[in-house]
Amino acid sequence: MDFSDVNARGLVLVGCGRMGGALLDGWLKNGLTASAVQVIEPHPRPELAGFGVSVNGALPADPAVLVIAVKPQMMAEVLPRLSVGPDTLVVSVAAGVTIASYEAAFPAAPIVRAMPNTPAAIGQGITAIIGNAKAGAAQLDLAEALMAAVGRVVRLQDEGQMDAVTALSGSGPAYVFHLIEAMAAAGVAEGLAPDLALALARATVAGAGALAVSGDEDPARLRENVTSPGGTTAAGLAVLMDAGTGLPPLMRATIAAAAARSRELGK
Ligand SMILES: NC(=O)C1=CN([C@@H]2O[C@H](COP(=O)(O)OP(=O)(O)OC[C@H]3O[C@@H](n4cnc5c(N)ncnc54)[C@H](OP(=O)(O)O)[C@@H]3O)[C@@H](O)[C@H]2O)C=CC1
Numbered sequence: 001m002d003f004s005d006v007n008a009r010g011l012v013l014v015g016c017g018r019m020g021g022a023l024l025d026g027w028l029k030n031g032l033t034a035s036a037v038q039v040i041e042p043h044p045r046p047e048l049a050g051f052g053v054s055v056n057g058a059l060p061a062d063p064a065v066l067v068i069a070v071k072p073q074m075m076a077e078v079l080p081r082l083s084v085g086p087d088t089l090v091v092s093v094a095a096g097v098t099i100a101s102y103e104a105a106f107p108a109a110p111i112v113r114a115m116p117n118t119p120a121a122i123g124q125g126i127t128a129i130i131g132n133a134k135a136g137a138a139q140l141d142l143a144e145a146l147m148a149a150v151g152r153v154v155r156l157q158d159e160g161q162m163d164a165v166t167a168l169s170g171s172g173p174a175y176v177f178h179l180i181e182a183m184a185a186a187g188v189a190e191g192l193a194p195d196l197a198l199a200l201a202r203a204t205v206a207g208a209g210a211l212a213v214s215g216d217e218d219p220a221r222l223r224e225n226v227t228s229p230g231g232t233t234a235a236g237l238a239v240l241m242d243a244g245t246g247l248p249p250l251m252r253a254t255i256a257a258a259a260a261r262s263r264e265l266g267k
């Protein structure tokens with residue numbers, strides 16, 4: 001991606017925690033010039049100095065992009081303190097907070113809501129984006145390019161889908177990490193040493209994830225490839241796939257709860 005306009009006019013990043021930091025790292029590895037970046041962050045982590053960006057300094061009058069990566073609960077306090085230029089694209093990664101909230105703060109601005117996830121920290125994230133009416137093709141392309149620096153990007157047509165996206169792929173890495181924890185704990189319960197159980201669980205999830213994205217094979221087919229008739233996997237899956245007590249109803253409830261929370265955060 002050609003970031004020359006952003007490098008010339010500047011990018012302001014508000015909030016440089018886990019997600020803001022991952023984004024910044026990805027941008028700097030993909031052509032954004034450190035001197036073009038101004039970070040606003042009350043407690044900058046020491047490693048931020050190593051990035052070579054400006055922290056809590058004077059803001060450019062008309063930055064190309066203002067990226068908001070603070071907690072949704074901070075938004076009411078943070079938004080009134082921010083300003084944009086006549087040609088600034090606003091991008092927010094906050095869960096729940098609606099485009100209408102940003103439009104109230106920046107009435108003339110093109111605005112893009114984005115929902116990344118933490119594999120962005122290693123360039124393996126997936127981000128969904130959607131813009132307001134003022135975000136035209138050029139602004140959506142710029143937002144997509146910024147998020148593509150940390151992984152794949154999909155575009156939504158309906159902001160209402162953002163709650164489900166947040167619940168699935170935004171929060172999703174946590175579910176997978178918990179799966180690793182649960183598999184390891186079960187291995188320990190079956191007699192494995194904790195280190196060995198964790199190594200086996202970690203590598204199994206990583207390998208299965210890599211296989212799942214290595215081709216077009218349906219995940220159901222990949223599952224069947226593991227499942228010998230009358231074998232061990234079939235015995236395990238009978239528990240895991242139980243329609244009443246297994247993973248499907250549990251995952252349904254998990255994602256419904258996360259989506260409901262996303263909707264709440266938007267109020
Ligand atoms: N973590 C995730 O998996 C994902 C998070 N998001 C969204 O990203 C956003 C950030 O989340 P995350 O990175 O996890 O949270 P973090 O708490 O790690 O980062 C938020 C950062 O914002 C800083 N901050 C607080 N107040 C201000 C302020 N007034 N001005 C500027 N910066 C401020 C915080 O500083 P301090 O800690 O000192 O208060 C912190 O460094 C959230 O809106 C979240 O919904 C989206 C997708 C995935």
Ligand SMILES: O=C(O)[C@@H]1CCC=N1
Nearest residue numbers: 094095166170171172
């Ligand atoms: O837990 C949260 O609210 C944020 C949004 C998606 C992932 N983390």
